[in-house]
Amino acid sequence: MEMNPRRLTPSMSSLLAFEASARTESFTRAAQQLSLTQSAVSRQVQALEELLGVPLFQRIGRRVVLTDVGRMYRRELAGPLERIRSATLQAIAFQAGGGxxxxxxxxxxxxxxxxxxxxxxxxxxxxxxxxxxxxxxxxxxxxxxxxxxxxxxxxxxxxxxxxxxDEEMVPVIGPRVARQEPIRTVDDLLRYPLLQVVTRPTAWRDWFSKHGYTGDALKLGPQFDVTSHLIQAVSAGMGIGLVPKVLVEDELRAGTLVNAFAAQADLSGNxxxxxxxxxxxxxxxxxxxxxxxxxxxxx
Structure with a gap:
């Protein structure tokens, strides 16, 4: 059976009356917030209930309390109503050159x-x-x-x-690990697990190739989805990370990370x-x- 579109698209006034009544548990307070009379809010909610064919509230004295279906309806309406308000604010903001x-x-x-x-x-x-x-x-x-x-x-x-x-790549290591075994040559880096970012699987091989090493003794270590997790792993002493310098400048200044190899950062081309x-x-x-x-x- 085909559903009448009118039944699926209640008026905005009835939805606002329902939302305010659900939030305040009172037709009187909802009416005050909406600048309407109490009877107008009550009629709007009653019309919505008749349209849906289900009770949305229980009337308990002067209070109104949501039924189970009323709670579901309010929960599902919250997001769309907020997006409508947000879109309206954005449209108004365009008048002032904002958005x-x-x-x-x-x-x-x-x-x-x-x-x-x-x-x-x-x-x-x-x-x-x-x-x-x-x-x-x-x-x-x-x-x-x-x-x-x-x-x-x-x-x-x-x-x-x-x-x-520009993106400059720099190998970084935790200061405690660096003090234990000083790194003086490219070969010294091969003692450590080389931590990786998933999206850059060839970064370490490219870096070693630039510095004259083309062997196959790289100890490729764990991979991380995001660079911030790799940086934390390096700080914890898990290995060496090859990261964009712009992302670790604070740590390098503070000494919580150090350049693992005394060389200038390398331009990646990106x-x-x-x-x-x-x-x-x-x-x-x-x-x-x-x-x-x-x-x-x-x-």
């Missing part, structure tokens, strides 16, 4: 590099809400993100890429980029964020 930016960021880069800087953007542009989503892989078209910060060579089809910082689909480059919240971020990396 919302959904930004995907590599997890460790986000926490170590972007987050310490982000409060400055919010202070300068309170009219723009930046929602940060941690992502290790991203397709802008499929994900619904407005923009992303990713690592690579800067050549991606269908997007505009703005260079932020960089961190702010990327956006070509058709979103002029989106006002992104344009403000792009201008601020590029200014932050090129003072």
């Amino acid at each position: 919302t930016l959904h930004l995907a960021v590599l997890p460790t880069f986000g926490s170590k590099w972007l987050m310490p800087r982000l409060p400055e953007f919010h202070a300068r542009h309170p009219e723009v809400l930046v929602h940060v989503h941690a992502r290790t892989y991203l397709d802008l078209e499929e994900s619904g993100m407005d923009a992303a910060i990713v690592v690579g060579d800067g050549k991606w089809p269908g997007v505009r890429a703005h260079h932020l910082v 960089g961190y980029y702010l990327v956006v689909s070509n058709n979103r480059e002029a989106y006002a919240p992104f344009a403000l964020f792009r201008a601020w971020l590029l200014g932050a990396v090129r003072p």
Whole structure:
């Protein structure tokens, strides 16, 4: 039997009356919050119950208490109603040149590099809400993100890429482990497990090749999904990690990690980029964020 679409799409006024009544357990208090009369709220809720064909409340004196189906209905409505309110706020914000930016960021880069800087953007542009989503892989078209910060060579089809910082790779080790057996040559590194990030399976072989070693004695150690977990494992003494220097600058300054090999950090050929689909480059919240971020990396 085909369901009448009208029954599946109650009016917004009845849904708001139900939500306020469920939250306050009172038609009177709900009416005060909605600037309606108590009888109007009661009628809206009664009409909703008749439409659904189930009781949503039990009337106990002056209180109204949700039935089991009422609790389910309120739980399922909470998310959609909040999204409607959020979308409405965003639409209003456009009048003032603001809006919302959904930004995907590599997890460790986000926490170590972007987050310490982000409060400055919010202070300068309170009219723009930046929602940060941690992502290790991203397709802008499929994900619904407005923009992303990713690592690579800067050549991606269908997007505009703005260079932020070059990626320099540095081998790091815990200071206690380093003191036990000083590392003076590339061969000395072979004594230790070489911790890896899953997305970079050839990173260590590439690094050793740059430094003149092409043998097969590498002790490849455990793999980690995100770089922050690898950094913690290195700090705990599990081995040596090859990581982007930009992600461990605080630890190197504080001495909680040390450069395992007295050499300059190596450019990987990649960089961190702010990327956006070509058709979103002029989106006002992104344009403000792009201008601020590029200014932050090129003072």
